[in-house]
Amino acid sequence: MEDIKILVCDDDRNICELLRLYLVKEGFTVLTATNGSEALSIFRNNKTDMVLLDIMMPKLDGWQVCKEIRKTSDCPIIMISAKGEVFDKVLGLELGADDYITKPFDTKEVVARIKAVLRRSQNSEGDASAVKCVKYDKLEVNLTNYELRVDGKLVDTPPKELELLYHLASNPNRVYTRNQLLDEVWGFEYFGDSRTVDVHVKRLREKLEGVSDKWELATVWSKGYKFSTTEE
Numbered sequence: 001m002e003d004i005k006i007l008v009c010d011d012d013r014n015i016c017e018l019l020r021l022y023l024v025k026e027g028f029t030v031l032t033a034t035n036g037s038e039a040l041s042i043f044r045n046n047k048t049d050m051v052l053l054d055i056m057m058p059k060l061d062g063w064q065v066c067k068e069i070r071k072t073s074d075c076p077i078i079m080i081s082a083k084g085e086v087f088d089k090v091l092g093l094e095l096g097a098d099d100y101i102t103k104p105f106d107t108k109e110v111v112a113r114i115k116a117v118l119r120r121s122q123n124s125e126g127d128a129s130a131v132k133c134v135k136y137d138k139l140e141v142n143l144t145n146y147e148l149r150v151d152g153k154l155v156d157t158p159p160k161e162l163e164l165l166y167h168l169a170s171n172p173n174r175v176y177t178r179n180q181l182l183d184e185v186w187g188f189e190y191f192g193d194s195r196t197v198d199v200h201v202k203r204l205r206e207k208l209e210g211v212s213d214k215w216e217l218a219t220v221w222s223k224g225y226k227f228s229t230t231e232e
Contacts, residue, residue: 004118005029005047009039009065010054010080015103019052022107023114036060040068048075050114053097055081063095070096074159076117080105094196096159098186134169136229137214141166148207155207160185164200168217168227177224201225 006028008019016032023030031046033039037059043051051069055062066077077096082103098117101110132143140149143166148157157165164185168176176184178197186196205217215229 003029004049005031006050006052006114007031007033007039007043007046007048008052009033009036009057009062010052011035011057012054015054018107019110022111026111028114036062036065039065043069043073043075050118051075051077052110052114053077053079055079063091066095066097070159078110078113078117080110094158094160094199132166134166136169137212139169139208139211139215141169150207150211157204157207161200161204164197165204165217165227168225172215172227172229175220175223175226181224197225 004027006023008016008023008030009032010016010019011034013034016034020030020032031042031048033042035058039051039053039057040060042048053062053065057065060068062079062081066079069075069077076098078099078101079097080101080103099113101113134141138151140147141162142148143162146157146159146162148155148162148165164181167181167185168174181197201217201219208217215227218226218228220226
């Protein structure tokens, strides 16, 4: 894995060094930053394959850094923070993080999660040649170009909302639990409240309300959600 470059961002230099030692031992190339501005500068000037991002950093916090990275890149991001409240995890995921680990952490778990997220990312890149697009009455969800068209109009949609809608619409009338969606869309087992799925569904419904009577983003009581449709 010598060609995989990981950026570790944490204001605690001891944590940066600990992670650097473990990751180098695993064969990764490691860059480090101790504040948000430095992290963005390093990211923009280096071909980075993965970012480990602390939330509480000077100059720019981890949430701000995550937002800036997501404006131009789908590079995998794992948030690592002492802030373990559900709200912080949900916010990190909504801003585009791929995983979230709470301090204190087990270094072996961090390495395992890095490898898992990288595998999913590489598998997605391998499927890039296949056009991923589903169409229904007045709805087109294009995951290849990350575009959502509603009644012919392009609707600005965050990546995770689009991925969630695509996953549901690609499997019409199939019921998914919240935990299944977290595992299959976010790509990891989420320990804690699954409110993040509800938040994303609510936002999607605001974009799709009243568009067509041939399909809907439906709640299945005590189960989860499904993309309900009468179309063949």
